[in-house]
Amino acid sequence: MSNTAVRYLTMLRMVPRHPKSITTTELAGRLEEQGFSVTMRSIQRDLEKLSADFPLLVDEESRPYRWSFDRNATMDIIPALDLPAALTFELAKAYLSPMLPPRALSHLKPHFDEAHRTLLREKNPLGQWPDRVRVINRGLGGERPAIDADVLETVTEALLREYKCRLVYQARSWKAPEEIVVHPFGLIFRDPNVYLIGIIEGREGIRQLVLHRATSGELVEEQPDRPEDFDLDLYVRSGAMGILHSDSPVYLKLRCDKPSLNHLIESPLGFDQITNEIDDKTFEIAVTVGDTQDLRWWLTAQAVHCDILEPDWLREEIETTLTRGLDRTQQAKAQ
Template identity: 85%
Template sequence: MSSTAVRYLTMLRMVPRFPKSITTTELATRLKEQGFSVTMRSIQRDLEKLSTHFPLLVDEATRPFQWSFDRDATIDIIPALDLPAALTFELAKAYLSPMLPPRALSHLKPHFDEAHRTLLRERNPLGQWPDRVRVINRGLGGLRPAIDADVLETVTEALLREYQCKLTYQARNWPEPEEIVIHPFGLIFRDPNVYLIGTIEGREGVRQLVLHRASTGELVEEPVERPEDFDLDLYIHSGAMGILRSDKPIFLKLRCDKPALNHLIEAPLGFDQITSEGDDNTFDITVTVGDTQDLRWWLTAQAVHCDILEPVWLRQEIASTLERGLNRTRME
């Protein structure tokens, strides 16, 4: 492949979908970073030539011109979607639709549409997939708080480019909204909320910011200061997302009823879970878990199906909670 063709493909990948855009100046800078030395005039001519074959838009009211892909442009540029890729997009649509706001999903709509067209063109039974798949969350289905679309776009761009971002944020215990600069480390979707994990400029500790409490967002083109030892998975498994009651982990030993809690065998409560057979009706598990409020909610809900063998203090705490609840339901 000629260097010109490679440059064309590289340039097309740099052009964002409308309403975002990129200028010829920005394209020149990014192409130089990729090893292509080309003038802005040449870039302008290349884009004009490419626009006759691809759905490119140009805003000539600004100088330099701003270029973008049509909002509804599909991804049928090389390579075309095959059946596995098309099915993957159908699955993504099923799982993402309940979690993301409409504006964020709108950016993926052309991809979803092309995937569906691919399945239909192949006359494959998978084309009926959207009618045969539903996503149901455990527990009560509460309404998800609305997230400002501009905030979500700002945060995701900051994460991808490893930049800081500025948010107008109203924490539950703050008297009024504050403008804060965030060093973002990751996003966690924990139904019904979306959490931005990171640090706040000038304040100690890793924070969890609930995105629906942010009203405005702005990208700060400064690199994120991220601790070298921070790992998002380790952060989650430390129990930080479960409303920690203490920093000390709990060595938990349970005797569980069959078949009510058989799912714990296939979906362990922790990395170090050990399962052993009890009698015909029970099995035992031992596992190290975080000392969280979520753990207590779960143990309370499963009280009729499991015995807390260790630690004794936790068994007494759950028993006391159940007793208070029972007394309350008996009140007249």
């Protein structure tokens, strides 16, 4: 392939999708970094030539000109999507559609459309995939709170570029919204909410900011103070996302009914879980878990299917909760 052709492909990859754009000056700088020495006039001529075959847009009112791809441009530049890649996009669409706001999904729409066209074009049974797959979350399935699209875009860009971000945020315990600067560490999608994990400038401790409580966002082009030893997986495993009752882990031992709780064998509660088959009707598990409210909710819900063997204090706590619930039910029935 000629050097000019390689430069054309490199340049096309640098042009963002509308409404974002890039100037010929910025393109010249990025091409220089890639080893292409070319004038802005040559770049302008190249883009004008390429726009005859590619859906490129130009804002001629700005100086220098700003270029972008049409928002709805298809992704049919070589290499074309193959069937496995197309199916992957279909799966991503099915899973992400309930989780992200429409504007966030709009960035992926051309990929989704091209994937669907690929499946149909190949006359493959996978083309019927969208009609045969649904994503259902466990639980009552309440409506997800709406997240401001600008906030989500700001937060994701801050994470990817390792910048701080400024948010107008209303915590549940705050009397009014406050403008805060966040040093972001990661995003956690925990149905039905999306949490930004990080620290708030001027305040202590790692925070979990629920994104739907932020009303505006702005990128702060400064490096965040992120602890070198912070690990998002370890943070989740610590039980921090489950409303911690204490920082001490719980050694949990349960006797479980088959087949009601067989899923615990296939999906362990923790990486150190040990499972022992007792007989055809029961099995026991021993595992270390976080001391969380989620643990209590789950044990309460599964009380008819498992016995808490250890620890004694947690068994007594769940017993008290169940007794109070039964008393309330009987009182309501008597009224």
